[in-house]
Amino acid sequence: xxxxxxxxxxxxxxxxxxxxxxxxxxxxxxxxxxxxxxxxxxxxxxxxxxxxxxxxxxxxxxxxxxxxxxxxxxxxxxxxxxxxxxxxxxxxxxxxxxxxxxxxxxxxxxxxxxxxxxxxxxxxxxxxxxxxxxxxxxxxxxxxxxxxxxxxxxxxxxxxxxxxxxxxxxxxxxxxxxxxxxxxxxxxxxxxxxxxxxxxxxxxxxxxxxxxxxxxxxxxxxxxxxxxxxxxxxxxxxxxxxxxxxxxxxxxxxxxxxxxxxxxxxxxxxxxxxxxxxxxxxxxxxxxxxxxxxxxxxxxxxxxxxxxxxxxxxxxxxxxxxxxxxxxxxxxxxxxxxxxxx
Numbered sequence: 001x002x003x004x005x006x007x008x009x010x011x012x013x014x015x016x017x018x019x020x021x022x023x024x025x026x027x028x029x030x031x032x033x034x035x036x037x038x039x040x041x042x043x044x045x046x047x048x049x050x051x052x053x054x055x056x057x058x059x060x061x062x063x064x065x066x067x068x069x070x071x072x073x074x075x076x077x078x079x080x081x082x083x084x085x086x087x088x089x090x091x092x093x094x095x096x097x098x099x100x101x102x103x104x105x106x107x108x109x110x111x112x113x114x115x116x117x118x119x120x121x122x123x124x125x126x127x128x129x130x131x132x133x134x135x136x137x138x139x140x141x142x143x144x145x146x147x148x149x150x151x152x153x154x155x156x157x158x159x160x161x162x163x164x165x166x167x168x169x170x171x172x173x174x175x176x177x178x179x180x181x182x183x184x185x186x187x188x189x190x191x192x193x194x195x196x197x198x199x200x201x202x203x204x205x206x207x208x209x210x211x212x213x214x215x216x217x218x219x220x221x222x223x224x225x226x227x228x229x230x231x232x233x234x235x236x237x238x239x240x241x242x243x244x245x246x247x248x249x250x251x252x253x254x255x256x257x258x259x260x261x262x263x264x265x266x267x268x269x270x271x272x273x274x275x276x277x278x279x280x281x282x283x284x285x286x287x288x289x290x291x292x293x294x295x296x297x298x299x300x301x302x303x304x305x306x307x308x309x310x311x312x313x314x315x316x317x318x319x320x321x322x323x324x325x326x327x328x329x330x331x332x333x334x335x336x337x338x339x340x341x342x
Contacts, residue, residue: 070336080332086325094141101137105130105292114308124310127300136314139294142287143322146204147274150211154273155266157212158219163258165220166227167250173224180217188214188276189283196285207286211273222265226258233257260337267333271326278319294319 074080093100108130116124123132165173192210199206230236236253244253280286281295282302289296294315301311 070333073336074332077332077335079328080336083325083328083332086321087329090140090144090322090325093137094144097137097141101134103131103134105135105138106290107131114304114311116308116310123314124308126297126311127304127308132297132311132314135292135297136294136318138292139297139315140318140322142204142291142293143274143277143295143319146207146211146277146287147270147326149204149208150215150273150277151266151270153208153212154215154269155219155262158216158221159223159259159262161216162220162223163227163250163255166224167231167246167254176220176224180220183214183217186214189279192276192280193283193285196280202288202291204287204291207277207280210280211276215269215273218269219262219265223258223262226261227254230254230258264330264334264337268327268330271323271330274326275319275323 108128109125110129112118112125112129113127114125118124121131121133123136126132126135161176165176191214195210195213196206231249231254236249239249239253277286278293278295278298281288281293282299284299286295287293297315298312298319301308301315305312
């Protein structure tokens, strides 16, 4: 009897009308052609492994970095948009106050002392007969200059010292911690009264130097902790195992991944430093005339709040809005850079 060549069934080979599609579970299975096409479509729309990102999280086929992802979140945050527009407006009038105020903040007329709103002078006049509107606009320059310069100085000094102490450790880390504790124990207002009372300069730089002197320990402590956390990650250990030097590891691997908390703290601190400058100027040890400052105007108007409340209302309102804008910006940046808050 002739032998019949019957096909041998192989479960790993597709039959007629069937296709092979990977499941990711260890091997292929036979699926109907329609099911395979449906599965392929689904797999094309979703991540296929832990190392891949969803297409909605990629830009141009590439995964977003921390900073690009943070910028993507910030653009959709109304708090960031509103605070950024407010800060942009304040910076513009601080650089070019003559765009919206055509008068001279130092030109005064005693015959108009404490008068209210008048045509061309919507905020009225102060005790010396100076235009409150013009002085409020020009006061933004000194306050924002102090805030920005003090923040940059404190952030640079604190992040460098804190980063080096956290990365290398040892006696340098212990010494920095004890020095920072000493500065933390100095009351800010009392320290300003003692430090600035002996300064006769009428510029903003003594106030900036004092704020940097008392502001760097906070940022140094934040930067130190962030660097200690970052240097324990696997990619830093891998770079060390491959022979990377301390400088390369610190600048290429540790610092970029540890700078986010410093940026958040510095952004929020900027508004605090502006308020601190106004406080010191109010007490008479910060900025001094002829410098135009919101703190100076608030100090001059405090004794006349019953007779001419407009003298206090406008500079105090401008100060409050400025501080609020920077604090809102800091909160938005914190929410964008901290994945736990998303």
